[in-house]
Amino acid sequence: MTRASDLPAASRRDHLIQTAGRLFARDGFHATGIDKIILEAGVSKKTLYSHFRSKEELILAVLRVHDSAFRNHFMRNVEKNGRDARSRLTGLFDAAENWFEEPGFYGCIFINAVGEYAQASPPIRSACQDFKNMMRAFILKLCREAGADEPEALADELALLFEGATVTAQVSGSSHAARTAKRAAQALISEHFSPA
């Protein structure tokens, strides 16, 4: 068990964000009360509110941290396992499969956040849009590096497959959608390269 009281303030902040993120992902945002978060994190309410002005600010911090952490982890995974640029494109969906099979996978936290806060909190909605834009930019970079004919069009299509696989994995509770997406991606990719 992590002893939060032994940590310096900066780490305690990270620890809170980590804990809150896990609970938000698993149970949802409204369903996760502040009391549950501080209990799980082993921290007092006073400490939480010394780091975050409100629950909304904590949610935003969770989303920001998760944004960069997930993208780092995911991009590294894709870049490492793909030999050439083109195989990295299908590698997107191998990385997705790994993600879906992680024990703490409850779908994309940004999509869930939009479902709960799209109308109530524009900043939260913006954070989610930012994430999707960054992911799309990463896919686009891969498409360019692979030399696709219309990289923008291909990136949009692959991003759709990725979203679809994520949601389907969340609802079904199975990672099988990743394989379907990969198969579809292969077909789409081969259409976006001039005949060698």
Add this chain to the structure above:
Amino acid sequence: MTRASDLPAASRRDHLIQTAGRLFARDGFHATGIDKIILEAGVSKKTLYSHFRSKEELILAVLRVHDSAFRNHFMRNVEKNGRDARSRLTGLFDAAENWFEEPGFYGCIFINAVGEYAQASPPIRSACQDFKNMMRAFILKLCREAGADEPEALADELALLFEGATVTAQVSGSSHAARTAKRAAQALISEHFSPA
């Protein structure tokens, strides 16, 4: 304004489901209190609880009604606008575009429900899985009627595109994803037919 008090009991039930569904879709499930629902529906709390044992039961009723209503509406739209069986496959995404452009579009209510209740309420999760299975079955039927080579595989792929477009439209607030999905679908479909 609909005068709820003038309606027979059966219609009042429908009216409550309709109203609750609109609020759930727009603001989320936890964020929509019973008080807001009865205020908007013009009905007393006593009446609501005479029709539904609990909020969860109301949510389940909303999901069940929305399931059949949406599928009816959507299937009719697809069947009507597609001349031949194959054009009905791409027509899926024309219907999606229409859906995304409706004023009250806030994404797929089932996906949002899973985000909020996957862990807390197995019945709600089941209702969402049922919906996704029915949609997949409809797409599969279209694939078979069109004479696709591997209808199951194609149906899975098109369903992924459909999910991806829905989520992307929700997060971005634009219906553009429907066109991207249609373009990708055309490529996938052409691969699933033996060369004429």
Add this chain to the structure above:
DNA sequence: GAGCAAGGAAACAGATCTGTTTCCCCATGG
């Protein structure tokens, strides 16, 4: 007109929510 049933309005109960404040402990530095 009398009786009856449905439903609205609103009080109520009890839990839970976010966020603030108080009090106390304890470690650290002079």
Add this chain to the structure above:
DNA sequence: CCATGGGGAAACAGATCTGTTTCCTTGCTC
């Protein structure tokens, strides 16, 4: 040894949540 300050525990405030109950009005039927 003492002062200071960070943080835990918990009370507190005030709002809001689900769900129940009470009381009253209204309209329908006999």
